[in-house]
Amino acid sequence: MKKITILGSTGSIGTQTLDILSHEPERYQVEGLAAGNNLRLLIEQANRYKPKSVCLSTKELADEARGHLPLGTKVLYGNEGLIELAADSEADTVVTAIVGSRGLEATLAAIDAGKHIGLANKETLVTAGHIVIRRAEERGVSILPIDSEHSAIFQCLNGERRSDVRRITLTASGGSFRDRKRSELEGVTVEQALNHPNWSMGAKITIDSATMANKGLEVIEAHWLFDLAYNQIDVIIHPESIIHSYVEFVDHSIIAQLGLPDMRVPIQYALTYPERRPTPTESLNLAKLAALHFREMDFDRYPCLRFAYESGQAGKSAPTVFNAANETAVARFLAGEITFLEIESVIATVLDRHQIVDVPDVASIAAVDAWARREAASI
Secondary structure, eight states: OEEEEEETTTSHHHHHHHHHHHTSTTTEEEEEEEOSSOHHHHHHHHHHHOOSEEEESSHHHHHHHGGGSOTTOEEEEHHHHHHHHHHHSOOSEEEEOOOSGGGHHHHHHHHHTTOEEEEOOHHHHHHHHHHHHHHHHHHTOOEEEOSHHHHHHHHHTTTSOGGGEEEEEEEEOOOTTTTSOGGGOTTOOHHHHTOOSSOOOOHHHHHHHHHTHHHHHHHHHHHHHHTOOGGGEEEEEOTTOOEEEEEEETTSOEEEEEOOSOTHHHHHHHHHTTSOOOOSSOOOOHHHHOOOOOEEOOTTTOHHHHHHHHHHHHOTTHHHHHHHHHHHHHHHHHTTSSOTTHHHHHHHHHHHHOOOOOOOSHHHHHHHHHHHHHHHHHO
8 A cells, every 4th residue: 555645735736636546545545634724625635534644834723623633633734844744754655736935845854754756846846956856866766747747758758768868848738828919918817817728727827827937847847857958848839738748859759648638647647657557537539639739939928938948047046036936926916916917027027136146955045035035025
C-alpha cells in the first residue's frame, strides 16, 4: 500500500488527487492532509480518508477543527505545521499542490526526509530550482511532475536518451481571452478571466493562464526538470488542449502525449509510475474530434511569457522576482485593485527595478521574494 500526503488537499489538484485515491482505496493510505483556510472541506476529507495528521493555516482554525475530526488525528497549523506534516509523516510520496512560493520550505523538508515528490507546485522550481534539484539528487528522491505539460514531456522521454532531444514544445490553451486582441482586454472582469474554456483550475492559475504567466512558469520549471536550455523550450497555442506537449528529437521525429483535458491522468501517473493504472476518465476519440488547431506564440500579445523567458535566462534572483511580482499582481487583480492589463505592467516595473543577485539559499530567496512583493503591492 502506497502512503500519500497531500499539501493543498482542498484545492483543485488536491481534490482530484483524492478522487484518484478513492477509486482504488486498497492501494493507498492517506497519511496527511494540509489545507489553507477551507476548514469545512478539510473536515469532510479527514472524516472520509482518516489521515494521521492534518494542517490548517492558523491556530484558530486548528482549534476549531479538533472537535470535528476522527479521534487521534494530529492537528497542526501554520508554516511550521506544514513543514512538520511534509517531513514527519510515514508517507512514501508527498503531493505538493499548494499554490505559490509558500510550498518551497515544505517541499524541501519532504525531500530531506526522503519522500518522493509529486510536483504540482511549479513555483518551487521557479524560485529555487537550483536548490531543489540538487537536494533531490543528493537524497536520491524522485520529482515526478503533475502539471499536464511536464507529465507529457516526462512520458515522451521514457526510454529515450536526453542527448537525442532537439527541443520540447509546451502547449498552451491560450486561456480565457485567447480569441481576443489586446485592444479587447480593456476593462475585462475577474469573472470573465476566471472562465477558462478547457480546464477546471483554481483562481490564481486560471488568471495566470489568461496572461500566459502560467506558461512562463512552466518554461522555467521545464528547464530544471529536464535540464534543457531555454532555446530548447518552445510554446505553442493549442486551443483544444488534446496534445499536452511534445518532444522533437535530433532526427526530427516527434513524440507527443495526447488525451482529453483531465488532470486526473497526470496526477495518477505521478503516483503509480512506472506502472499505469485504469483511471476514472474518458477515452479520447480522434475521429469524433476531427481536427486540432495550433497558433504560433505571440510575445507582444502575451508579454508575461516574454518576461518569464528573460527572467529564466538571466537566472539567479530574476525568476524569484518574476514569480513574486506575478503572484502579488494577480492577487491585486482578484481583489479589484488593478485591471487585468495592469498585471503585466506591475510585473514589468518590478523587474525593471530589480538588481539581479545570487540566491544561494532559502533565506536569500525569501528576502528577494519579500522585496518583490512589497514593490508589486506599492505600484
